[in-house]
Amino acid sequence: MFVAINYITCKEHYRERFEYLFSTRAKAIDTVPGFQSMNVLKPQKDGEDYLVVSYWENEDAFKNWTRSAEFLEGHKRAFADMAVAKEKGEEPPMHSSFKVYSVLTN
Amino acid sequence: MFVAINYITCKEHYRERFEYLFSTRAKAIDTVPGFQSMNVLKPQKDGEDYLVVSYWENEDAFKNWTRSAEFLEGHKRAFADMAVAKEKGEEPPMHSSFKVYSVLTN
Numbered sequence: 457m458f459v460a461i462n463y464i465t466c467k468e469h470y471r472e473r474f475e476y477l478f479s480t481r482a483k484a485i486d487t488v489p490g491f492q493s494m495n496v497l498k499p500q501k502d503g504e505d506y507l508v509v510s511y512w513e514n515e516d517a518f519k520n521w522t523r524s525a526e527f528l529e530g531h532k533r534a535f536a537d538m539a540v541a542k543e544k545g546e547e548p549p550m551h552s553s554f555k556v557y558s559v560l561t562n
Numbered sequence: 563m564f565v566a567i568n569y570i571t572c573k574e575h576y577r578e579r580f581e582y583l584f585s586t587r588a589k590a591i592d593t594v595p596g597f598q599s600m601n602v603l604k605p606q607k608d609g610e611d612y613l614v615v616s617y618w619e620n621e622d623a624f625k626n627w628t629r630s631a632e633f634l635e636g637h638k639r640a641f642a643d644m645a646v647a648k649e650k651g652e653e654p655p656m657h658s659s660f661k662v663y664s665v666l667t668n
Contacts, residue, residue, distance in 0.1 A: 459601070459603055461603075461613075475666060478666055478667050479666065479667050481667065493668065494668060495565070495665055495667075495668055496665070496666040496667045496668070497565055497567075497663035497664070497665060497666065498663055498664050498665070498666040499661065499662075499663055500662045500663060500664065501661070501662075504661060506666070507567075507663065509615070555605065555607070555610060556605075556606045556607075557603035557604055557605055557606060557613065558603070558604050558606065559601055559602070559603060559604070560581060560584055560585065560602040560603065560604040560612070561584050561585050561587065561601075561602045562599065562600060562601055562602070
């Protein structure tokens with residue numbers, strides 16, 4: 457099994473919107489081959505990262521998703537928010553980076 | 563549902579031992595009330611943290627575990643390794659810190 461975690465640093469003013477986007481997520485990822493499940497973790501301490509933890513059959517399934525139409529579909533509204541901020545000359549309301557893992561044990 | 567992640571920074575020379583300890587873990591946690599499951603995630607990039615992700619019914623179940631005999635039992639060998647390093651005047655072979663989360667969505 458293969459695990460990808462997207463660590464998302466969210467500006468204070470964007471947290472409500474961020475949570476709304478995920479609670480109404482497109483579910484585009486759910487039909488991607490090799491996708492198993494995901495959890496969106498909300499930090500209990502303000503200022504810490506949100507974590508989007510996704511489980512995959514293998515690394516290729518994850519990589520294929522990052523290059524897929526479903527990836528764009530699933531991030532459409534967030535990408536639009538980022539574009540709006542850029543047009544206004546504002547800093548991005550969030551930034552994110554993936555780290556990838558194998559499962560050592562359960 | 564409540565999620566605790568223990569972020570573990572491991573010195574290079576201790577990684578093999580660390581992985582051995584987890585792959586032969588005591589399973590003391592498995593019988594703790596409110597414990598649901600855990601994954602030990604191994605970073606694919608050298609130098610990044612290992613993650614011990616544990617799922618709990620609620621925060622109290624997690625907190626009770628951190629104060630339990632099972633917690634000591636499950637960490638016995640690691641604590642002994644740390645004590646040996648300290649006696650030798652060496653730096654700890656690893657350090658760890660918990661962050662806690664709620665599940666925003668699946």
